[in-house]
Amino acid sequence: MIKHLLSGADLDAETATLILDTAAEMATLAGREVKKLPTLRGRTVVNLFYEDSTRTRISFEAAAKRLSADVINFSAKGSSVSKGESLKDTALTLQAMGADAVVIRHPASGAPHRLANWIDGSVVNAGDGTHEHPTQALLDAYTMRSRLGRLAGLHVAVVGDVLHSRVARSNVLLLSTLGAKVTLVGPPTLIPVDIATALAPGVQVSYDLDAVLPTADVVMMLRVQRERMADSYFPSAREYARRYGLDAPRMRRLAEHAIVMHPGPMNRGMEIAAEVADSPRSTIVEQVANGVSVRMAVLYLLLGGRGAGAAQ
Ligand code: NCD
Numbered sequence: 001m002i003k004h005l006l007s008g009a010d011l012d013a014e015t016a017t018l019i020l021d022t023a024a025e026m027a028t029l030a031g032r033e034v035k036k037l038p039t040l041r042g043r044t045v046v047n048l049f050y051e052d053s054t055r056t057r058i059s060f061e062a063a064a065k066r067l068s069a070d071v072i073n074f075s076a077k078g079s080s081v082s083k084g085e086s087l088k089d090t091a092l093t094l095q096a097m098g099a100d101a102v103v104i105r106h107p108a109s110g111a112p113h114r115l116a117n118w119i120d121g122s123v124v125n126a127g128d129g130t131h132e133h134p135t136q137a138l139l140d141a142y143t144m145r146s147r148l149g150r151l152a153g154l155h156v157a158v159v160g161d162v163l164h165s166r167v168a169r170s171n172v173l174l175l176s177t178l179g180a181k182v183t184l185v186g187p188p189t190l191i192p193v194d195i196a197t198a199l200a201p202g203v204q205v206s207y208d209l210d211a212v213l214p215t216a217d218v219v220m221m222l223r224v225q226r227e228r229m230a231d232s233y234f235p236s237a238r239e240y241a242r243r244y245g246l247d248a249p250r251m252r253r254l255a256e257h258a259i260v261m262h263p264g265p266m267n268r269g270m271e272i273a274a275e276v277a278d279s280p281r282s283t284i285v286e287q288v289a290n291g292v293s294v295r296m297a298v299l300y301l302l303l304g305g306r307g308a309g310a311a312q
Helices: 013-030 055-066 087-096 111-118 134-148 166-177 195-199 209-215 237-244 284-302
Strands: 044-049 070-075 101-106 122-128 155-159 181-185 204-206 218-221 259-261
Touching: 013 134, 013 166, 013 284, 044 055, 044 087, 055 070, 055 101, 055 122, 055 134, 055 284, 087 111, 101 111, 111 122, 122 134, 122 284, 134 166, 134 218, 134 259, 134 284, 155 166, 155 209, 166 181, 166 195, 166 218, 181 209, 195 204, 204 209, 259 284
Parallel strands: 044 070, 044 101, 101 122, 155 181, 155 218, 181 204, 218 259
Antiparallel strands: none
């Protein structure tokens, strides 16, 4: 098993499948009255969040607690980070406290990789800048597999602000490893020119959403990340929604079995219409629930668990 989970590229097909299968076992726990396993009793998991987060942070906390780990939540606001303490000094503090795993979200791409060099415990990347978010890709793969029964051969359209999306990058890497076919769709200004070749051979790029929809098994809508946009990448929100938003008429172009995903938080009415987000095709709430099982599996396996029989 790998020690750290920093990138979708850290996962070969066998490891990724082990995580998804272990997550499926963890999910059986959610239906029980007592949703707790003793597996990580006495181990310490630190959640180190330098950037805002709702879902990911709560999800990692719930995952660690369901495995009986001691959980320390650290947020940059209200800590010595606001007094200018560096990531390295914070890392040394965590090391001194004996953290077995550190889950880090940071606005700088590469911060989790640096951290992994400074501490003995496992490091899990919970989103670094515009770079990667591997546990999101795992929970997305888990959701596709549980809805559609397989990953190999699926056609996944990843739509919108690819440029700023760590979710897109990690998904492209993991889905390619697991045999799915990915098409990145969006305005040319929001798709880096070399992304397809740089990340994984075989990834397609299209600027025409309507042309891609009929052959997609999965449509993954991305949030337009205005907070990361210094320039203007499209004429107006209305124009963006008209060309790249998934609304009800567009949804009708999809195959009957196709699903609609979004990592959240959503800009309802911009990249996704409310009636699409709330439709039976949408897996948005399932993704959140699956996130807990997947992160339980990741923590369990990184910290020395063996997979089969995890939830017994
Ligand atoms: C994503 C993130 O933070 O990268 N959200 C998430 O983790 N659920 C996507 C986003 O912010 O748009």
